[in-house]
Amino acid sequence: MTHRTELARQMLRFTPESGVHRTPIGRLTLIRSDQPTDDLPTVYEASVCLIAQGAKTVSLGGRSLVYDAASYLIVSVDLPLVGRVLQASAQAPYLCCKIDIDPAVLTELVMQDSGETAGSVPPPLAVHPADTRLIDAACRLVELLGQPAQAGVLAPLIEKEILYRLLIGPHGPALRRIAQGDSHVGRVGRATAFIRENYRKPFRIDDVATAAGMSPSSLHEHFKAITTLTPLEFQKRLRLEAARALMISTDANAADAAFAVGYQSPSQFSREYRRVFSASPRMDAQRLKASGYVGA
Numbered sequence: 001m002t003h004r005t006e007l008a009r010q011m012l013r014f015t016p017e018s019g020v021h022r023t024p025i026g027r028l029t030l031i032r033s034d035q036p037t038d039d040l041p042t043v044y045e046a047s048v049c050l051i052a053q054g055a056k057t058v059s060l061g062g063r064s065l066v067y068d069a070a071s072y073l074i075v076s077v078d079l080p081l082v083g084r085v086l087q088a089s090a091q092a093p094y095l096c097c098k099i100d101i102d103p104a105v106l107t108e109l110v111m112q113d114s115g116e117t118a119g120s121v122p123p124p125l126a127v128h129p130a131d132t133r134l135i136d137a138a139c140r141l142v143e144l145l146g147q148p149a150q151a152g153v154l155a156p157l158i159e160k161e162i163l164y165r166l167l168i169g170p171h172g173p174a175l176r177r178i179a180q181g182d183s184h185v186g187r188v189g190r191a192t193a194f195i196r197e198n199y200r201k202p203f204r205i206d207d208v209a210t211a212a213g214m215s216p217s218s219l220h221e222h223f224k225a226i227t228t229l230t231p232l233e234f235q236k237r238l239r240l241e242a243a244r245a246l247m248i249s250t251d252a253n254a255a256d257a258a259f260a261v262g263y264q265s266p267s268q269f270s271r272e273y274r275r276v277f278s279a280s281p282r283m284d285a286q287r288l289k290a291s292g293y294v295g296a
Contacts, residue, residue: 003135004069008052010142011095018093023145025155027100030142034093037085041276043237044081045196046101046189048166049073050130050138054094055087060125061228067127072134074171076101076124076178077185078192080229080237097138103179103193105160109167110179122174124185124226134165184222187212191223195231199238200262205231239263240273247285254281 015021015032022029033054044058055068059082066086067073075081088094141158144151167175177183194211195203208231209219223231243257252260258269273281 003132003139004052004130007050007097007135007139007142008095010139010145011052011097012093014142014145015093015095024148025141025144025151027102027159028141028145028155029098029100031096031098032093033085033088034090035085035088037083037088039082039084041080041082041237043234043241044075044079046077046103047075048099048101048162049075050097050099050135052095052097053088053092054085054096056083056085056094056096058083058125063125065125065127070130071127072130073127074125074166076171076174077189077226078196078234079125079227080234081125097142099138099141099159099162101163101175102159103189105156106163106167106175107179109160109164110176113164113167113176122171124174126171126174128170131165131169134162134169137162137165185226187214187219188223188226191219191231192227192234195235196238199235199242202262203235236272237276240269240276243269243273243281244277244285244288247281248289257281 011030011032014023015030018032018034020029020031039059049067050072051067051069053069055066056073057064057066058073059065060079065073068087085094137158141155141162144155144158147154166172174185178186178189180186191208191212191214194208205216205219209216212219214222220230223229223234227234229237239261242261243254243263246252246257246260247254254270254273255266258266263269270281273284277284279287
């Protein structure tokens with residue numbers, strides 16, 4: 001049995017149906033889809049995504065990447081992507097293991113590692129060939145979901161191993177630059193983290209720029225170049241996605257969801273929701289619930 005086959009087997013144990021499955025291991029999310037999906041805009045957190053079965057495409061601006069069980073996707077800073085599952089069926093569902101990047105652990109590893117940061121740096125969104133040792137580590141992490149007594153001790157160690165394998169892999173230079181904070185991508189990463197933490201309340205661009213260690217004009221230029229959105233557009237996207245998740249998980253109506261994520265006007269919320277997701281909040285929530293909502 002290959003590592004990839006074992007990863008698929010383990011994932012099927014903990015994903016009984018289509019959908020995004022949060023797990024007791026906080027940075028681990030399992031995603032399953034029993035059929036191909038339409039395009040779905042989602043803000044991806046900094047993470048690595050390993051597919052055990054199936055294939056998916058993600059797009060940022062005019063750039064699209066396809067990845068499958070032979071490769072992995074790495075997102076080294078929060079990005080607003082459009083994802084679509086390409087290959088999936090009830091007999092062979094799309095299975096994806098998403099592991100969020102812990103900035104503190106990444107910084108610790110970079111301080112211990114003497115790898116190079118010079119030369120060309122990969123973009124913040126990339127696809128690379130899957131390493132069998134990386135797949136094996138992901139498999140052991142998923143397996144811990146069935147061993148809760150051990151997970152508290154072992155899961156952080158395996159997550160650290162996965163980050164280290166990414167750090168010594170082809171995306172290592174980008175991760176080092178981000179951890180060291182001496183690149184535009186690293187500073188934009190601090191800006192997206194600030195916005196994610198404060199998206200429900202109004203903030204000044206000066207506050208975001210201070211958090212990022214940039215001038216407001218430099219922040220706007222590089223934030224837009226990297227994420228394709230302005231900081232305020234990024235905040236709106238986070239609000240809309242939080243409202244969408246709330247409507248799906250709690251059956252909240254559009255007005256209640258709008259107020260919960262910081263909107264003062266339900267009509268403005270509905271207009272912006274339709275602009276991003278091409279449907280009214282109610283119709284979109286109903287469609288996603290019926291489809292199993294594969295959002296990452």
